[in-house]
Amino acid sequence: MIPAGLSLEQAPPFSVPLRFFLTAPWFLVLAGLLILWQGPGIFASRWSPATLALTHLFTLGFMAQVMLGALLQMLPVMVGAVIPRPRLIAALIHLPLTLGALALCAGFLFGAPGSFRWATWLLGLGFGVALTAIHLALWRAPVASGTVIALRCALVGLLVTVGLGLWLSGFFGWGWRLPVALAADWHAGWGLLGWTVLLVAGVAYQVVPMFQITPPYPPRFVGAFAFSMSALLAVWSLLAGGGWNAAARIAASGLALGMASFAAITLYLLGQRRRKIGDATLNYWRVSMVGAMAAAGLWLLARFVSAWAQAPQVELLLGILMVAGFAVGVINGMLYKIVPFLAWFHLQAQLFGRAKTPNMKQLLPDAAIRRQWWAYLAALLSLIAAALDPVLFSVPAAIALAASGAWLGFNLTRVGLAYRRISRAAGGAVAVPAGV
Amino acid sequence: MTAIAESLAAEHRCCDERFTATEAAAERGDAGRCREEFRRFQTAMELHFRKEEEALFPAFEQMTGNSMGPTRVMRLEHRQMRETLAEMRATLDRGDLEEFLGQSETLLILMQQHNVKEEQMLYPMCDRVLGAEATAVIDAMQALPADKPA
Numbered sequence: 001m002i003p004a005g006l007s008l009e010q011a012p013p014f015s016v017p018l019r020f021f022l023t024a025p026w027f028l029v030l031a032g033l034l035i036l037w038q039g040p041g042i043f044a045s046r047w048s049p050a051t052l053a054l055t056h057l058f059t060l061g062f063m064a065q066v067m068l069g070a071l072l073q074m075l076p077v078m079v080g081a082v083i084p085r086p087r088l089i090a091a092l093i094h095l096p097l098t099l100g101a102l103a104l105c106a107g108f109l110f111g112a113p114g115s116f117r118w119a120t121w122l123l124g125l126g127f128g129v130a131l132t133a134i135h136l137a138l139w140r141a142p143v144a145s146g147t148v149i150a151l152r153c154a155l156v157g158l159l160v161t162v163g164l165g166l167w168l169s170g171f172f173g174w175g176w177r178l179p180v181a182l183a184a185d186w187h188a189g190w191g192l193l194g195w196t197v198l199l200v201a202g203v204a205y206q207v208v209p210m211f212q213i214t215p216p217y218p219p220r221f222v223g224a225f226a227f228s229m230s231a232l233l234a235v236w237s238l239l240a241g242g243g244w245n246a247a248a249r250i251a252a253s254g255l256a257l258g259m260a261s262f263a264a265i266t267l268y269l270l271g272q273r274r275r276k277i278g279d280a281t282l283n284y285w286r287v288s289m290v291g292a293m294a295a296a297g298l299w300l301l302a303r304f305v306s307a308w309a310q311a312p313q314v315e316l317l318l319g320i321l322m323v324a325g326f327a328v329g330v331i332n333g334m335l336y337k338i339v340p341f342l343a344w345f346h347l348q349a350q351l352f353g354r355a356k357t358p359n360m361k362q363l364l365p366d367a368a369i370r371r372q373w374w375a376y377l378a379a380l381l382s383l384i385a386a387a388l389d390p391v392l393f394s395v396p397a398a399i400a401l402a403a404s405g406a407w408l409g410f411n412l413t414r415v416g417l418a419y420r421r422i423s424r425a426a427g428g429a430v431a432v433p434a435g436v
Numbered sequence: 437m438t439a440i441a442e443s444l445a446a447e448h449r450c451c452d453e454r455f456t457a458t459e460a461a462a463e464r465g466d467a468g469r470c471r472e473e474f475r476r477f478q479t480a481m482e483l484h485f486r487k488e489e490e491a492l493f494p495a496f497e498q499m500t501g502n503s504m505g506p507t508r509v510m511r512l513e514h515r516q517m518r519e520t521l522a523e524m525r526a527t528l529d530r531g532d533l534e535e536f537l538g539q540s541e542t543l544l545i546l547m548q549q550h551n552v553k554e555e556q557m558l559y560p561m562c563d564r565v566l567g568a569e570a571t572a573v574i575d576a577m578q579a580l581p582a583d584k585p586a
Contacts (some may be wrong), residue, residue, distance in 0.1 A: 024562030077549050077553060079556070097540065138443060145556050147443065147556075147579035206552055210548035211544065211545065211548055212554065213452050213455075213456055246480050274452075274453070274456050275456050275459065275460075276456060276459070276460040276463070277460060277462075277463040277537070278463075337545065341542065341545045341546075342540050345546070348516060348519075348520075349516075352519070356523065359535070359539045359541065359542045360538060360541050360542045360545070361541055361542075362535075364536055
């Protein structure tokens with residue numbers, strides 16, 4: 001008989017990642033409510049304060065939340081890197097990140113420098129702890145696989161994104177004079193391409209071939225992609241900063257093509273999957289990759305159609321395709337594998353032989369996933385429509401987005417509650433965070 | 437040297453193939469075929485576990501003088517997988533293909549996160565540590581007879 005929990009020594013306690021996963025969906029609900037409250041005007045331009053608040057509900061509240069939680073869970077498994085004091089580290093990331101995202105949105109919505117300052121301290125703390133813990137673990141990783149290289153590049157991307165974000169907060173919170181438009185472009189570029197795309201790629205190199213049983217990503221692509229993207233971003237930043245706009249556009253075109261090729265390869269591999277049975281999470285991957293390709297295509301097209309180049313709708317559409325399409329799609333889909341599996345994994349270790357552990361599909365039935373999928377798809381399509389015709393589509397987009405977030409939150413919470421119930425009944429160590 | 441990493445990673449892919457055949461039969465509702473495919477899958481898994489536990493891990497532990505490190509975690513995960521495979525077999529004997537598919541989904545992730553650890557970390561470490569001994573260890577692994585699963 002194996003004592004409870006022994007086989008988990010490389011994995012952190014369930015509460016470590018779970019707190020992030022159970023918090024994140026509610027930020028999508030907040031985003032939906034914000035659209036409802038602000039009305040069609042929120043789709044006028046990416047620069048309006050309410051739109052900036054909306055953007056950060058997505059990027060900080062949902063994306064960063066899940067991405068950091070998942071990294072704390074996955075680093076030990078994927079790269080053999082152990083993060084010390086996982087519970088303390090998780091608390092020092094989760095709470096400041098959650099409160100900081102709310103404070104930042106309040107700052108944008110109410111134009112309150114005090115809120116921006118709070119957001120600066122809180123987000124500085126949360127990301128500071130995350131970056132330190134994850135950097136240390138990743139640079140000590142015993143092997144330098146394609147995934148490790150992509151994750152290292154992604155973390156550099158996060159570092160630059162956070163640095164620029166804190167710099168921008170100097171403008172909003174303290175009235176510093178700085179080139180806000182340029183800094184915001186850098187911030188968005190590094191956040192979406194240097195951090196999000198590279199993190200997704202690093203994870204995809206492992207999870208797509210293994211969980212869908214597909215051929216591996218082409219080794220030459222894996223070897224070159226992450227580093228080339230980071231280098232191109234740096235070149236683009238310098239060129240854009242120096243005002244060499246034509247040259248900057250060439251570098252940016254390279255970035256768009258790079259991202260599109262990652263998405264295209266992923267779609268191709270998913271088409272080659274040798275698993276013959278349906279998988280409810282495949283839809284999310286496919287839509288996510290199509291979103292990335294559409295964003296790259298739209299960006300490139302807008303370089304040739306002069307009326308589109310600076311059109312606010314094009315910028316909004318790019319943001320919606322990248323954030324609500326690419327990032328939210330793939331994250332939403334992966335949560336449906338991660339959360340039920342971890343619940344099962346921890347329960348099995350606690351119950352070992354004493355009672356039967358409910359399997360992943362008993363913890364979260366496919367039917368529940370498929371229903372939320374339709375809400376997510378409706379939210380994405382109506383957001384795209386709202387960028388083009390806000391008056392008609394902002395209310396449907398708001399409702400669909402809030403519904404899709406709430407449904408995701410409900411589905412995941414249901415797994416967390418089942419875990420707690422079974423774990424308690426078995427007298428195992430209960431490691432679910434307060435508030436679940 | 438990547439001899440161990442290559443030969444054992446190839447066995448993982450081979451088990452993956454058997455897994456997909458089993459799962460596909462279950463989804464078609466073909467219980468007879470599923471039982472047949474599952475038997476082959478379980479046999480392949482068991483043989484692979486034994487190659488590691490009886491030949492590779494002892495050699496690694498002897499060279500590194502460490503039996504409480506990565507090989508212990510791998511043995512524990514083998515045990516978790518054996519447990520899950522036994523549950524799947526019982527489910528299949530009851531003819532409950534729907535529950536079987538839920539269990540197979542779970543096993544797939546358990547199996548693959550285990551494979552990631554082995555292929556990314558343990559096998560390269562074995563190739564490094566064992567050096568010239570690697571060939572002898574591979575021969576010892578190939579010499580193990582394929583038994584019926586426990």
